[in-house]
Amino acid sequence: MVDAREYHERSKHSPQSVRDTDWTLDFDNKPRPSKVYTDLPRLSLGEPVNPPDAPALSAVATSRPSPDRVGDPATGTGLAELCHYAAGVTKTLEIRGEQASFRAASCTGKLYHIDLYAVTGDLDDADPGVYQYDPESDEFHVLREGDFRGVLAAASGGQQGVADAPVTLVATSTWWRNSWKYRDRTYRHAFWDSGTVLANLLAVAHGAGYRAEVVAGFADEPVVELLGIDPEWEAPLELVAVGADDPAPAPGSVEHIDPAIEVASDPVEFPLIHDAWDQSTLADGETAEAWREGFADATAADCGTHAPGAGDLVQLDPVDDETASARPVGNTIERRGSLREYSHEPISDRKLATILDRALRGVPTDCFGRGAPDSLLDYYVLVHAVEGVPSGAYQYHPGENALERVGDTGRQEAAYLALGQEVVGDAAVNVYAMADVDAVVEHVGNRGYRLAQLEGGIALGRLYLATYAHRALGGRGFTFYDDLVSEHLSPRASNQTPMTLFAFGKPEQ
Incomplete structure (x- = not known):
């Protein structure tokens, strides 16, 4: 199993590596840019109509979970708006005689391998459940009914943002949707592309006055099981806790699910991608908490960043x-x-x-x-x-x-x-x-x-x-x-x- 340093070295671009590649794109085997379940019920929350009117420049300038501008979560931006302006289709253009859909956030190669899942309590516009957001329709596939927020709270080691959030979004990557073109470099792209989605999500949440925080420390396997995914092909990357003052219940049992998915291409395996993800997984909530607390023992200099020097x-x-x-x-x-x-x-x-x-x-x-x-x-x-x-x-x-x-x-x-x-x-x-x-x-x-x-x-x-x-x-x-x-x-x-x-x-x- 490679560690991150070896993965990074093996996925670097150089003039020679780019020149010597014999990889060609198989357009007959190109994956579709969204996930299609074959038999799950859908939840429609209506057309997203209430994006926050806060200036974008103030909405992105937030280094703390709670924004300076405070809105009213009961009447403001809802779940549909959060997901639509983070990852939904925002424009459709005709290019060379064909219709092309563009998402809210940029993505390497316009391959859109990042998906959002919502794990919610009792919201104004949705019952407690686990939902997968469909960017093409702005609807939600219903994976589970009931309040499973406690599973994420336990997986994160009791992290306060997750434990108190009425909704936590989970970002995943379906590797093949990006590795079709970019091969092993997809593991990097998973974080670049989920990062642009999360930048939008944070901006929309903070612009609406919600508390919102990215949570990188969590046990991976409970999240995999909750979402019913196979990390060989689709894996969780980050959590984003949105809102506050709604404590999650104690974690209950999670019945195994394996929802059927329509696959429109023949995926090719790139083992280095899953290996790189797997070597960074955390075993349980205690491990996640310890990893998070380990940051307090590291200084900026320890992590290799540079304070101002002697330059002009x-x-x-x-x-x-x-x-x-x-x-x-x-x-x-x-x-x-x-x-x-x-x-x-x-x-x-x-x-x-x-x-x-x-x-x-x-x-x-x-x-x-x-x-x-x-x-x-x-x-x-x-x-x-x-x-x-x-x-x-x-x-x-x-x-x-x-x-x-x-x-x-x-x-x-x-x-x-x-x-x-x-x-x-x-x-x-x-x-x-x-x-x-x-x-x-x-x-x-x-x-x-x-x-x-x-x-x-x-x-x-x-x-x-x-x-x-x-x-x-x-x-x-x-x-x-x-x-x-x-x-x-x-x-x-x-x-x-x-x-x-x-x-x-x-x-x-």
Whole structure:
């Protein structure tokens, strides 16, 4: 069984690995982008109609579970809205004569392998149960009737957010829906793509005034059994506890279920994916609690992140809440796209500052803060065209709202780092989320690697939302040559490797 460090090494891109591959896509065997049960009842909560009107820029700027803006959960955004604006179909376009559906959150290859399940108590709009969200119809498959929240509370070691939440969402990945194209790298993509879904989910929940927290520490097998899934093919990734003050009952017995699923392709196994997931599983609630508490024994330096150094600083000046873009969360999610062509026209330094400030403040999780590190990541920014900021490579320091120069860069170099994709060099700004995988695994285990990749995915999703909250900007996530990025950002990032990359700027007219 590989540990996370070996998996990461074996799934890296290099010019040679990309050049030497003989993998070809079998479009006759392409998996469908959603799960279809053959005989489960469905629950319809009506068309999602109440996205929160909170500005997207304030909704993504939340590093704590409880937002500053407090709404009324009894009359505000409901379960259907939470799921629709996190993972539902938000637009359908005709492309080359065929209808193409696009989801609320971006996904590698538009393959949509992330599913959401809701484990609920007695909600205003749903009875207690375990439901699987269908993004195509905005309906819910009914897996179980009854209140099973206690199962998740026990699996998480009594984590307070889960124990008190009226609903906890579970994100899973069906490996084959992504590995059809990306093979072993799918394990990374599971956290990138669930991260963009969770970024939306957190924004919608916080925008509506709900408490919402990502829970990475939980025993995996009880969740597998509760959802009736087979982790060889579909596995749980994260929990998101939404709401508060509704204690879960004691965990009861969970009858085994094996719901029938319609399979429209012939899955190909990539054993490294499941092996990488399996080596990071937690056995029970006590183990989950101990893993979470282990973060308090690790410092930021232990986890390989870097405090400000001796480089030249560019102080940033983000706009305040009163003058920031007020584009609402729901509208921003619906507007979000994946920009294909960038202008070389510079963006303003204040827009750069505002996007970084709002998107990269930190993620509300069960692991960070309260004496533990606030993050496993550092953020590096390649500036190509920003008014008042010289072209170059910088480390972004969120606490100081400053860019520290760590080296030179250029558009051609930036494009080459991103698998030679010229569009990345055309963008005004590239943002890399970087982690020290060796240090993370040493201090917080293989499960910590999941969290590092997930944190990068949530940052990616928040950068999307913070960018598309501005009328004249657009952006997109990209992949990269892992070691070449580290070399380009050395010596500062010599111990770190990229988790995610986001490029943004002005669209080509």
